Amino acid sequence: xxxxxxxxxxxxxxxxxxxxxxxxxxxxxxxxxxxxxxxxxxxxxxxxxxxxxxxxxxxxxxxxxxxxxxxxxxxxxxxxxxxxxxxxxxxxxxxxxxxxxxxxxxxxxxxxxxxxxxxxxxxxxxxxxxxxxxxxxxxxxxxxxxxxxxxxxxxxxxxxxxxxxxxxxx
Numbered sequence: 552x553x554x555x556x557x558x559x560x561x562x563x564x565x566x567x568x569x570x571x572x573x574x575x576x577x578x579x580x581x582x583x584x585x586x587x588x589x590x591x592x593x594x595x596x597x598x599x600x601x602x603x604x605x606x607x608x609x610x611x612x613x614x615x616x617x618x619x620x621x622x623x624x625x626x627x628x629x630x631x632x633x634x635x636x637x638x639x640x641x642x643x644x645x646x647x648x649x650x651x652x653x654x655x656x657x658x659x660x661x662x663x664x665x666x667x668x669x670x671x672x673x674x675x676x677x678x679x680x681x682x683x684x685x686x687x688x689x690x691x692x693x694x695x696x697x698x699x700x701x702x703x704x705x706x707x708x709x710x711x712x713x714x715x716x717x718x719x720x721x
Contacts, residue, residue: 593720691703
């Protein structure tokens with residue numbers, strides 16, 4: 552009986568080398584690229600025809616499509632990165648993204664619906680760290696020639712009001 556139970560439990564556990572483990576690694580790289588400001592590597596995690604939306608939980612619940620940020624392609628995300636690198640003036644700061652747990656809601660054949668919670672902490676020089684944003688990612692992740700990539704990322708942030716300095720992607 553113990554051996555049968557052990558084999559059943561093993562079947563329920565995700566294989567860390569399988570697709571579940573790949574999602575964990577993918578989301579960790581996403582956070583690392585943003586935290587380390589590796590903008591080109593971050594852009595490489597999206598498909599060319601991606602959609603990236605940042606919207607309040609309140610607007611999602613009300614069925615209102617008004618978003619704080621909406622990019623309809625990787626080229627539009629690249630424009631956003633250009634603004635962060637070259638055009639925006641802001642005090643020096645560091646970010647730390649925490650993502651998880653990651654839940655695969657469904658999919659297959661190289662396309663998955665994935666949800667993950669996130670928290671982003673911001674450290675401004677000379678000040679205590681603060682919570683910059685919390686919420687969830689509702690994603691469509693696809694498998695491409697270079698591995699996993701985001702086809703759609705909908706960032707649903709919890710607070711009804713966002714910091715006016717939200718220039719950095721979440």
